[in-house]
Amino acid sequence: MxxxxxxxxxxxxxxxxxxxxxxxxxxxxxxxxxxxxxxxxxxxxxxxxxxxxxxxxxxxxxxxxxxxxxxxxxxxxxxxxxxxxxxxxxxxxxxxxxxxxxxxxxxxxxxxxxxxxxxxxxxxxxxxxxxxxxxxxxxxxxxxxxxxxxxxxxxxxxxxxxxxxxxxxxxxxxxxxxxxxxxxxxxxxxxxxxxxxxxxxxxxxxxxxxxxxxxxxxxxxxxxxxxxxFHDRVTKLPNEKYLIDKLYHINDIDDSIEIYGLVMISVDNIDSIQSLHGLEVRELLMSKVAKTINDNIDGCVVGNYSRDVFYVLFSYDEHKLKTIKNLFTNFPCKEFNVSRVIFNPVFSLGVNSFSDDFYSPNEVISGACSALKKAKDYRSGCVVFTDADGKRINTNNLLNQDLDNAIKNQEFVLHYQPKISLIYNEIVGVEALIRWNHPKRGIIYPDQFIHLIENSSIAKKFTANVADMAIHQINEWASKGLDIKVAINVSPYDLADEEFSNYLLSLFASGTLKRHQIEIELTEVEHTVDIKHLSKVLYQLRDIGVDCSIDDFGTGMGSLTYLKDIPVHAVKIDKSFVMDMDVNPASEAITESTIKLANKLGCKVIAEGIENACIERMLFERKCDVAQGYHYSKPLSADELADYIFDYNQQQEEKIKLFIID
Known part of the structure; x- marks a missing residue:
């Protein structure tokens, strides 16, 4: 049966x-x-x-x-x-x-x-x-x-x-x-x-x-x-409620089945049809795609999970999974014709397998959807959810629950990494790097939580909190006689928010912040932004003396667009190109080309990820302006940075004295 x-x-x-x-x-x-x-x-x-x-x-x-x-x-x-x-x-x-x-x-x-x-x-x-x-x-x-x-x-x-x-x-x-x-x-x-x-x-x-x-x-x-x-209005297939219900009762189906599989199938290019030809054509096409899928998959539950996502629930085995993959790789109907609209569907698949003795429906669906998102992001066709993915999601969920309280409890702290002028061998500023001092997990680095914040409701609050901490520290250093320029990472979404940009402008207007004390490092984002509006805001900030640099230059698709359309003071070459340029000719070529491009456009160049003196010399020879990395110092606390600046300046003075004596 x-x-x-x-x-x-x-x-x-x-x-x-x-x-x-x-x-x-x-x-x-x-x-x-x-x-x-x-x-x-x-x-x-x-x-x-x-x-x-x-x-x-x-x-x-x-x-x-x-x-x-x-x-x-x-x-x-x-x-x-x-x-x-x-x-x-x-x-x-x-x-x-x-x-x-x-x-x-x-x-x-x-x-x-x-x-x-x-x-x-x-x-x-x-x-x-x-x-x-x-x-x-x-x-x-x-x-x-x-x-x-x-x-x-x-x-x-x-x-x-x-x-x-x-x-x-x-x-x-x-x-x-x-x-x-x-x-x-x-x-x-x-x-x-x-x-x-x-x-x-x-x-x-x-x-x-x-x-x-x-x-x-x-x-x-x-x-x-x-x-x-329990069925979708358009395709007449079982919907997400039907899937959840079946997952809750899956133990009542067949005791002989030990492992089940859930495949999420996305029709990646269906949304463009609606924007071009309207909702009616989109729904007719989805109905035809759904019928084709349902007619060609036997012995499985085929359903419509959301507007552009189908699902297949089946008793798991590798042969059956391979058959399902082959169906969407070599789809029976290559194109659909509705109201003279030709549609060639493009599919992405996310697969999650689970046993009937220990699972929750939400975890099963979440795993399959996570694999589907990865398949769509990387255009890889099909991604299988793994145990490592599950652990990562669980960790992210736990961290997400603690994010709101982290700001209230002042768990976020700033560390500062010095920027060194390769020409004058002096400290020209620092970059503020966020750390999460979690009460249970200890110090958590930004690569583990920044992506969670960017997709949460506290993104704006977080950016404002970082800016407040940096400005507070600038003023505290100033009271001790240290005049340091601090670079803070800001996403284009934050700058597009008038509340944040007006906040910075008000600080300069009130005299709380001096023009040369802060710099904005523009981060890369996943989605497109309104370049015209972003350019307008950055021109306003430039007019009052706030410099803007492009962070992680070369890693994102929007870096060259930023360089072309917005007022950029400097470009910051990503450390992935700098750290191995002494042994990797490709990294060396990319770094050298970036320096020449920036110089041609009148921009300064900042290189991060300098690990040794050889890389420092290569950058100096190629006319890089500023260097940053563990070769000089790891990120330091505010007090440690003050001591570091004092020691560094003293060492430079001694070198100058020795040079004069010689």
Missing amino acids: SFITEINKVYDDKQIEKSLRKRIFFGFLIVTSIISLLFIVEGYDSAVDFGKQAEGFQLHENAIHVVETLEFLDANSDENIEEYMNISDHLHTRNEAAVIYMLNGREVVSSSDLSTEHLNKLIPLIRTIDKESNYDRHYYHSKMCDDEYCIVECDGYEYNWMIYHSDMYGDVLVIQKYNLKELARDYVIPRMLTSAFVVIWLGIWSSFGIALVLSKLISKYQKSLQFHV
Whole structure:
């Protein structure tokens, strides 16, 4: 089974859909059951309430009917005695009932199936319901239930009762047994249960149907959403989120795979298409390139990491890596044609291999991207990330974390290396060289951290800090009678910043700094700069007496451009050409040519990296102006430099005296 098949088994969409359908089904079933239960409860309560109202109305009608019947009878006629005693038979009810009233000062109790035992219990209960009974009229009269019905419970049964006033017989008490609850239990609840069963049965099938439809709709939406989240909009290939997700779950793929490989592929020349022909043409071309890559790589995960970078994740072996390299070296489609735009893709590859037992996704991607950057910078086609690269990145990351605090804690210090005039044998200045006095790592040299600062947010702050330290030291030396010209390294980006250049101008305007005390050594940068603006700033500084020299001349692509377009006082030949000029004819030729070129343009020449007297003599013979290197002195602290200047000047004076004597 292929690697790509295994990696896609991590997620089972059918299982997800099945689980979703089950949750929706049970959710709807629970809702249906709750509705059915509420239906039964509410139906029962409604039936009971309706029954109460119906029986109360019936009780009221019976009370009126009984009173009207009593008033129709002749109370003085003995013929009506039986009618009086059975007056309860006139009640229109099937329930147990009783009528109690006063006839000729005597209480008459007429009962219809209501036992005397129950009546003897009911009457005291009725009497206690309203403690405001009027005993002058009769003992059971209740204002509360006058022309209204009330309910009293006795021996587990409920009875409706009400008092209706008659002009002839006074208050007439009518009692009826309340048995609607039993009726509701016997008749209503079974019917409700039947209805609820039908509702639940319909709910089950409805829930199943709704769950089926909704789960498919939601699953479809989830798949669409997942596709857009984990795939590139233009190429439709898996994106960087997909790659990160797969790297986190790579242990779930196949236990037999021990080493994996990640290749980052950059389309180096695609950005020029957008600037010339627009975004639409660029996206169409990227889609075609992506399709070609995907069609020609089998058994691997092919994705789109960023706008112009693809990736290939695969089970690592040398043969497969070689196949991938050959694909981009001999790309199947040499040119693409979109809207009459011919595009010939140029690729760079960065490779990183890793094992499944110890890695982090960020480290894997970072390593591959680092190798890709190196491949693009050196135009080497393909670069493989090594353990040494990993250690370097880890070191850089650790140093990066400490950079902000380094300025706050004043961990950066300046050392100074003397510059010697080859003509007059005197110290004509010093170069300020930065050192990082790290609290844990000790002294760190600039080649280990300068590139980190140039690509960080503290670059401007760092340059200003170096300038402040140099200016502070210049003034401190001046207070001791030492007048020394200090050269500081400044990048074109810093000079292009008006804040920095205005800061230097303000120091001269305020008298804090004298014109001849500082020199700017212009460093080489990776990217192009605005030469016109840079030239304008340097002309302003030159007008107030600040000299500018080109540092590391000959190593960068912009050195000759600087020499042509900006006001340059001197060129500084890089030590890589000077250190071996006594044994390397090529270095000697380059150094000699540079000196002649500078002299031709009216610039002074500074050579750094003088290690011995032979090189010093060769430079002097070729009319180099100033020398700097370990032949004279290593970089010194401020106090050490003061002592060195004193000793050097004293030695020169003694040499002059000896020369005069001779």
